[in-house]
Amino acid sequence: xxxxxxxxxxxxxxxxxxxxxxxxxxxxxxxxxxxxxxxxxxxxxxxxxxxxxxxxxxxxxxxxxxxxxxxxxxxxxxxxxxxxxxxxxxxxxxxxxxxxxxxxxxxxxxxxxxxxxxxxxxxxxxxxxxxxxxxxxxxxxxxxxxxxxxxxxxxxxxxxxxxxxxxxxxxxxxxxxxxxxxxxxxxxxxxxxxxxxxxxxxxxxxxxxxxxxxxxxxxxxxxxxxxxxxxxxxxxxxxxxxxxxxxxxxxxxxxxxxxxxxxxxxxxxxxxxxxxxxxxxxxxxxxxxxxxxxxxxxxxxxxxxxxxxxxxxxxxxxxxxxxxxxxxxxxxxxxxxxxxxxxxxxxxxxxxxxxxxxxxxxxxxxxxxxxxxxxxxxxxxxxxxxxxxxxxxxxxxxxxxxxxxxxxxxxxxxxxxxxxxxxxxxxxxxxxxxxxxxxxxxxxxxxxxxxxxxxxxxxxxxxxxxxxxxxxxxxxxxxxxxxxxxxxxxxxxxxxxxxxxxxxxxxxxxxxxxxxxxxxxxxxxxxxxxxxxxxxxxxxxxxxxxxxxxxxxxxxxxxxxxxxxxxxxxxxxxxxxxxxxxxxxxxxxxxxxxxxxxxxxxxxxxxxxxxxxxxxxxxxxxxxxxxxxxxxxxxxxxxxxxxxxxxxxxxxxxxxxxxxxxxxxxxxxxxxxxxxxxxxxxxxxxxxxxxxxxxxxxxxxxxxxxxxxxxxxxxxxxxxxxxxxxxxxxxxxxxxxxxxxxxxxxxxxxxxxxxxxxxxxxx
Numbered sequence: 001x002x003x004x005x006x007x008x009x010x011x012x013x014x015x016x017x018x019x020x021x022x023x024x025x026x027x028x029x030x031x032x033x034x035x036x037x038x039x040x041x042x043x044x045x046x047x048x049x050x051x052x053x054x055x056x057x058x059x060x061x062x063x064x065x066x067x068x069x070x071x072x073x074x075x076x077x078x079x080x081x082x083x084x085x086x087x088x089x090x091x092x093x094x095x096x097x098x099x100x101x102x103x104x105x106x107x108x109x110x111x112x113x114x115x116x117x118x119x120x121x122x123x124x125x126x127x128x129x130x131x132x133x134x135x136x137x138x139x140x141x142x143x144x145x146x147x148x149x150x151x152x153x154x155x156x157x158x159x160x161x162x163x164x165x166x167x168x169x170x171x172x173x174x175x176x177x178x179x180x181x182x183x184x185x186x187x188x189x190x191x192x193x194x195x196x197x198x199x200x201x202x203x204x205x206x207x208x209x210x211x212x213x214x215x216x217x218x219x220x221x222x223x224x225x226x227x228x229x230x231x232x233x234x235x236x237x238x239x240x241x242x243x244x245x246x247x248x249x250x251x252x253x254x255x256x257x258x259x260x261x262x263x264x265x266x267x268x269x270x271x272x273x274x275x276x277x278x279x280x281x282x283x284x285x286x287x288x289x290x291x292x293x294x295x296x297x298x299x300x301x302x303x304x305x306x307x308x309x310x311x312x313x314x315x316x317x318x319x320x321x322x323x324x325x326x327x328x329x330x331x332x333x334x335x336x337x338x339x340x341x342x343x344x345x346x347x348x349x350x351x352x353x354x355x356x357x358x359x360x361x362x363x364x365x366x367x368x369x370x371x372x373x374x375x376x377x378x379x380x381x382x383x384x385x386x387x388x389x390x391x392x393x394x395x396x397x398x399x400x401x402x403x404x405x406x407x408x409x410x411x412x413x414x415x416x417x418x419x420x421x422x423x424x425x426x427x428x429x430x431x432x433x434x435x436x437x438x439x440x441x442x443x444x445x446x447x448x449x450x451x452x453x454x455x456x457x458x459x460x461x462x463x464x465x466x467x468x469x470x471x472x473x474x475x476x477x478x479x480x481x482x483x484x485x486x487x488x489x490x491x492x493x494x495x496x497x498x499x500x501x502x503x504x505x506x507x508x509x510x511x512x513x514x515x516x517x518x519x520x521x522x523x524x525x526x527x528x529x530x531x532x533x534x535x536x537x538x539x540x541x542x543x544x545x546x547x548x549x550x551x552x553x554x555x556x557x558x559x560x561x562x563x564x565x566x567x568x569x570x571x572x573x574x575x576x577x578x579x580x581x582x583x584x585x586x587x588x589x590x591x592x593x594x595x596x597x598x599x600x601x602x603x604x605x606x607x608x609x610x611x612x613x614x615x616x617x618x619x620x621x622x623x624x625x626x627x628x629x630x631x632x633x634x635x636x637x638x639x640x641x642x643x644x645x646x647x648x649x650x651x652x653x654x655x656x657x658x659x660x661x662x663x664x665x666x667x668x669x670x671x672x673x674x675x676x677x678x679x680x681x682x683x684x685x686x687x688x689x690x691x692x693x694x695x696x697x698x699x700x701x702x703x704x705x706x707x708x709x710x711x712x713x714x715x716x717x718x719x720x721x722x723x724x725x726x727x728x729x730x731x732x733x734x735x736x737x738x739x740x741x742x743x744x745x746x747x748x749x750x751x752x753x754x755x756x757x758x759x760x761x762x763x
Contacts, residue, residue, distance in 0.1 A: 005353035012350050016240045019247035027246065029199045030255035037586055038325040038593070047581045050445060051160075054543050055533055057441040057582045058191045061156040061174070062432060063087075066185035070149055072131060076183070077121035080152055083181055087156055090177070092170045095157040099144045106493040113493065113521060136499045139479035142437035143547070151185070151435050158192070167192035187428040189439050194416065197425050198258065205716055206261050212712045213268040214239075220705050221276075229358065234275040237351050241343035242267045248342075249335055258418070259332040262713070262724060266336050266658075269709030270314055271343030273665055273702040274307045278347055280698040286360060296352050304348070306672035309616075310665035311344035313609055317661015320604045321654060324594055329654065377696045381689060384744040391745050395738075399632055402639025409638065412554040412647040413591040415440055415584065418718045429550075437478040438549035443582030444471070446482075446542040450575050454539045455483055456515070458508040463576045464542065465504055470566050471544065475559055481545045483535050486527045487511075490518055553588035554647075591649050602656045606631070609664050613671070625746040626671060629738035630664045637731045646727075651720030655727045662706060662728075663735035666699040670743060684751045688744065696740070703736035 037044050051057070065083070067076040077100055084098035097103060100121040107114045118134055120126040131149070134140055144153050158170065171193055178186060214235065221231040242264055254260070281303045285295035318340065321333025384391065419426040432439040446464060453460050464484045471477055479485070488502050494514055495501035505511040518524035528535075534543045551559075560580060567578055606627060613626040634656050646652060673695040677687035710732065713725025 002356055005356045008349055008353045009357065012240065012346070012353075016243050019243050023243065023246050023250055026250050028255045029203050030257045035257070035326075035328050038590055039327060041325065043581070043586060043589055046579065047583075047586055050443070050543075050581050053536060053541070056160045057443050057545065059158045059160050059162065061158065061188060061190035061193070062439060063154040063156065064146075064151050064185075064187045064431060064435060065154070065181075065183045066146075066151040066187075066435075068150060068184045071145070071152055072124075072127040072149070074122070074124050077119070079181055079183065080154075081121050083177075084154055086177055087154065087174075090170060090173045092159045092162055092166050093156055094159055095155075097144075097155040097157075099152050099154075103140075103144060105497055106489070107497040108493050108517075108521075116497070133499070137502070139485070139502075142478035146435040148435070153432075153436055158190075162192060168196060171196060185431075187431040189425070189428045189432055194425055197423075198418075201717055202256065202258060202261050205718070205721070206256065206264065208715070209261070209712065210264045210268075212715070213265050213709055216708055216712060217268065217272060217705060220701070220708060230279060233351060233354050234272055234279065236354065237275050237346050238268050238271040238343060240350060241271045241339060241346050244342045244346070245335060245339035248338060254331055254335065257328050257331075258718065258720070259328050260335070262721065263332070263336055263339060265709060265713060267339040267343060269706050270340055270662060271347070272705050272709075273314075273662075274311065274344055274347040275351060276702045276705070277303050277307055277669060277695075277698045278351060280694070280701070282355065284694060292356060292360060296355065300348070300352075302673070302676060303669070306669050307344065307347070309612055309668045309672070311340060313605075313612065313664050313668060314661045315340045316608045317605050317657050317659075317664075320602065320657045320661075323600060323604065326590065326594060326650075329594070329650070373697050374693055377693050377700075378689075380696075380740050381692050381744065384741055384748075388745040388748060391741050395632060395742055399635055402635045405639035405642040406635065408642040409646075409648050410554055411592050411649065412552045413588065413649045414552050415550045415587070417649075418651075418720050420717060420719070423717065433549050436547075437476070438547050440548050440550040440584050441582050442471075442475065442477065442544075442546045442548045443580070443585070444544040445579045445581055446544060447577045447579070448540045448542075448575070449573065449577050453575065455535055455542050456539070458504075458511045459572075460575055461487060461504055461511070463572050466571055467567070467576075467578060468544065470563060471546070474562060474566075475546075475548050477546045477548055479546060481534060481543075483531045483542055486531055487514075490514060490524075490527065494518075550584075553591055556584075556588055557592075594650050594653065602634070602660060605657050605660050609660075612668070616672070616675070619750075621750050622671070625743070625750045626664070626667050628746060629667060629743045630660055630735060632738050632742065633663060633731050633734035634660055636734050637727055640730065641727070646723065649720075651723045652727060655724055655731065658724075659728045659731035659735070663732055666703060666736065666739045667743060669695050669699060670739065671747075674747065688747065692744070699739060700736060703732055703739075707732040707736075 037047075063083075065076075065080055067073055069076075071077070080098065081100040084096055084101040087093060087098075088096045099119050100117075103119065104115045104117050107116055118137070118140065119130050134145055135149075141147055144155075146152075159166070162170070174188070178188075217235060217238075218231055221234055245263065245267055249256075249260070278299055281299040282295050285298050286292070290298065315337040318333045318337035321336075322330045324330055324333070416426055416429050421427070421430065429439055444467075446467065448455060448460060450460075455461075455464075461484060464482070468480050468482070468484055471480055484504075487504060491503060491505055491514055492498065492501040494517060505514055515524060518527070534545065535541065563578075563580075567573075571578070609630070610623045610627060614620065614623045616622075637655075637659070640646075641648070641652065670691055674687055674691045677690050678684065680687075682690065707729045710725050711729040713721050714729075716722050716725065
């Protein structure tokens with residue numbers, strides 16, 4: 001047996017070293033937010049069609065430059081002009097629209113069109129008249145000019161779907177360029193910059209999480225076992241499990257994304273549970289005078305089946321995440337579940353192989369630490385025996401209050417919500433929210449329902465105007481880019497460029513004359529060319545595009561519902577139909593459906609655990625006994641979320657399945673050990689005491705490790721990671737309280753009923 005254990009050690013060691021080298025060379029970071037869109041979803045399919053027909057709605061950069069003395073300053077505007085010209089020469093830049101470069105309006109004399117800049121940047125004498133004209137044009141204020149007249153915005157369109165190398169090259173060029181300019185303030189936002197920032201933070205946090213998890217485990221294991229063996233051996237086992245899991249991800253082509261970055265902590269902490277239970281039982285057997293081999297055999301017999309069940313229950317908690325229709329969450333559930341199984345396999349191969357090949361640890365001798373554990377746990381058990389009704393009463397009251405509080409939870413999400421308000425990327429985003437009309441993309445598709453009409457028919461334009469008017473007023477948008485805007489601008493042009501004519505002509509006759517004049521001058525054809533990004537080739541589909549302030553998915557849903565109520569009530573649906581789309585809309589829909597989907601996954605996990613316990617005991621009552629102490633903590637956390645205003649979103653909805661799958665392990669260990677003790681002929685009370693003192697210590701230690709381990713995640717700069725750490729930790733703390741106090745009381749009830757049933761059957 002010793003020879004076999006050494007072979008196992010060599011094989012596992014060699015494989016682990018090889019895997020570690022491959023991981024160091026080949027593992028990559030990934031933050032493509034589009035991977036978080038649901039697969040095979042009709043809204044996603046619609047969006048992809050929209051994107052192929054028009055363009056991506058997020059392939060742009062916005063740069064805001066500020067002059068505290070005001071934008072109408074010759075030196076400041078000269079710098080803005082120089083910057084605008086230079087931006088056009090950066091790689092992957094398709095178009096630059098700047099207030100000092102190409103932001104113009106047109107004026108007609110009846111024969112020709114004159115193109116006039118809104119802002120004569122190099123003619124200070126015209127600043128006053130320019131200012132009056134600009135700030136009468138509502139579509140410019142909040143778009144290119146801040147309302148306080150101190151900042152300008154530059155719009156930069158890039159090539160669609162830039163790859164990582166091209167994105168990084170552009171950002172590097174932009175950073176170098178901006179160093180040459182000195183404005184009072186300069187802010188820049190873009191998808192590619194946010195993605196790059198996420199990846200950089202992700203890489204640094206991954207290292208921090210691994211090191212902090214190791215440090216934490218060392219501290220907890222030392223105070224639990226007071227032995228080098230009790231620290232080193234568990235660490236070796238879980239580190240090997242982590243390396244094997246990451247190697248599997250590498251072989252399957254899975255990179256580290258924002259969710260996968262949680263895997264090291266998950267596997268470190270969760271994988272430690274089996275190791276602690278095995279090591280605790282092994283040491284107890286050695287203290288009773290058994291040899292190392294006999295101690296390992298007995299340990300396998302007493303905790304092997306229970307740890308197998310806990311491995312399955314924890315893995316199922318993760319595997320239920322695979323019910324989501326979002327690939328990164330499915331991948332996270334898959335690899336976390338596999339990682340737990342790998343940790344279990346190594347715990348029953350690597351761990352015993354190491355124990356057989358080292359000297360008997362000094363911790364075998366009883367210590368003052370053990371006596372303190374026994375005293376504390378005995379005190380807890382006495383409380384359960386003496387005050388069962390009070391425990392159940394308090395538990396019921398807290399549960400009812402939690403259910404009431406959880407009813408206030410709302411489903412909500414924000415763009416860049418993962419970043420703190422102190423993050424530079426977030427600060428830039430908030431600047432645009434404050435100074436301009438926002439940075440959240442808004443996209444709507446308008447289809448011409450009447451096959452006899454086109455987008456240039458006056459009746460169709462009037463219906464589109466109704467839609468645009470509602471969007472401007474109810475979504476607080478400053479401007480909507482669309483073919484309708486071209487017609488309004490043309491009407492203004494034909495009427496002396498007076499801003500009051502920025503509207504549709506009053507009647508069809510006036511519109512027909514306007515169109516004839518535009519066609520005569522060639523302006524209509526030129527306008528159609530400019531509008532190619534906002535209308536389909538067959539002129540039967542129109543794009544309404546703009547920017548709004550990010551008010552959150554919940555409030556945005558209210559506005560969307562209000563729009564469709566207006567649409568059904570006031571818009572001729574025989575002429576046009578409307579469909580909301582775009583990345584921001586997809587994110588909102590995705591968050592809402594996923595949050596509900598995760599709760600469904602939780603019930604799957606509960607049902608699976610019920611089957612396990614029912615099979616073990618052949619008793620519905622024992623199923624109830626096992627489920628209650630693990631459902632109550634989840635309800636309490638949901639109540640806590642409702643009280644403090646934590647919204648239900650992707651990051652918070654996944655914690656329930658994870659926490660339940662982990663917390664139920666303790667219940668399985670306790671009831672499995674209790675069953676073994678009773679089978680050996682002990683009375684219920686004595687069996688419960690033996691279980692409480694032996695398994696109870698392992699349960700407390702593993703719960704402390706789990707809770708403290710997840711708590712390290714609160715130091716993440718990502719809000720989603722912070723919530724996973726905080727809420728899972730709190731759930732596990734509450735779960736151990738339920739295991740130590742509610743579970744024994746319920747076991748009293750179960751075995752009392754069991755005894756009564758047997759007595760009746762004998763009679």
